[in-house]
Amino acid sequence: MSYERYLDGDPVIITAALTGGVHGKEANPNVPETPAEIAAAAQACEAAGASVVHLHARRPNGERAFSRERFQELTTAVRDATDLVIQHSTGGTGAPDDLRHEPLRTDPAPDMASLDMGPLNRYDHLTSENTRALVGSLAAEMRERGIKPEMELFNSGHITEARRLVEQDVLEPPYYGTLIFGGGTLTRPTPGNFLASIHDLPDETLFNTLGFGPHQLPFAAMGIVFGGHVRVGLEDNVYLRRGEKAESNAQLVERAATLAETLERPVATPDEAREILGL
Template sequence: MSYENYLAGEPVIITAALTGGVQGKEATPHLPETPKEIGKAAAEAEAAGASVVHVHARKDNGERTFATERFQEIDDEIRRQADDVIIQHSTGGTGASDEDRHLPLRTDPAPEMASLDMGPMNRYDHLTSENTRGLVDSLHEEMVERGIKPELEIFNDGHMNETYGLLERRELAEPVYGTLIFGPGTLTPPKPRNFINAIDNLPEGAQFNTLGFGRHQLPFVTMGILFGGHVRVGLEDNIYYERGELATSNAQLVERVARIADELGREVATPSQARDILNL
């Protein structure tokens, strides 16, 4: 993927990250947490232009859970309320056992996609997410067994190296799909030059997705569109629409990036087109 892909007008896949596993309704009352709320948010995001929804699960009290049963409830609601949107489960997180990290892969039917964190990172002042090579390999193995497309989450340059290591250890179905993540802490520093370097370092033939946390969401997804990639927005990554103004929904953030893509000459991919692009 490159500027040439932008010039060719290839469709852009918009992923809506609906909930996340960190902040809750204390941060914004608009964050969907229950299965019904997440199903409604998925339907609204799809109507606004999202072809993929990135899903985390919450307990009734708002705490994060990896339980297969809760993901099943959410998927059932998404399929009931949305049309044809692609479901992508998160397997990432802090404070969970390796076995727990596999649980989101075991719904029936399996999700079409799932995230795969490519290496360790500091999450908060006192917590890390290890993501050992052994865990990465075992998650990838189960994804392959269940026909799930991995979305490789590349949080920094070291994770890019780990991506090449995974390609050496295991066979990945083409195209490789990696999300380039920019923001504070362990994430890639949010500077335009780092974005260009990350694209240049991707494996040959890879498709890329762009994610900017917080105030970096809008500029980085715009760059993603301009450089022929795909984009992710949503309340997991950014709860604000403008400085000091909370976004009212995931759909509001999707609508804006869909409008930007249209103004820049990129068609917004339908779920069917996204399946073709990613070879689902």
């Protein structure tokens, strides 16, 4: 099914994940953290071929922020600078459930928001629980506010959870899920697991491909070839190549766009991405 999308030359949506909520400038000084830095990075990524921007808010010292006010300042800056599809993160290991809803409450609401589909471990003692109750309440608020969920599928159990939501009519097609590959509780990054994952997705699901760290480039290539979409950026990978840190998010987006064009898939514009995603 998905390889046909490649053969048909369907456009590939590139999502730029600019900042994240785990590391910051201590890992790579080019990670944007302030609203002005993030808006400038988003603008550069749009010029390089991104059509969706995935946003996390930070405090002035780079630490995590979840409040509506922080997201409002950030999303306004990015909207003013770009025409990108806006996707807010609702992720937040260790943050209370009520704060996880705050990124959905900006004016206007984001076009999309992430929906972490189940538990994953962090460090030695933390687990981002993402209980069914939280996933359900986030999905319900997204539906109420017209926000498309980007299901974050960190392992195969989360695909099972996605199938459950589809069966319960919680989501509206086309469904959109990001297959995530890496260490720890994530799906182990192998081509076999990638193929098994895309074949296990619910019908009518478009998939986005995310490999952490050194897996970003090869999994982007697999996503493009197998008719999926790709996510790149300093949130997930601070290196351009082994031993060489990336200079910017746009550098990683540009590489993904070049890869798509080399593999003869056109890169989606923001308007094309809206059409593909049913926004």
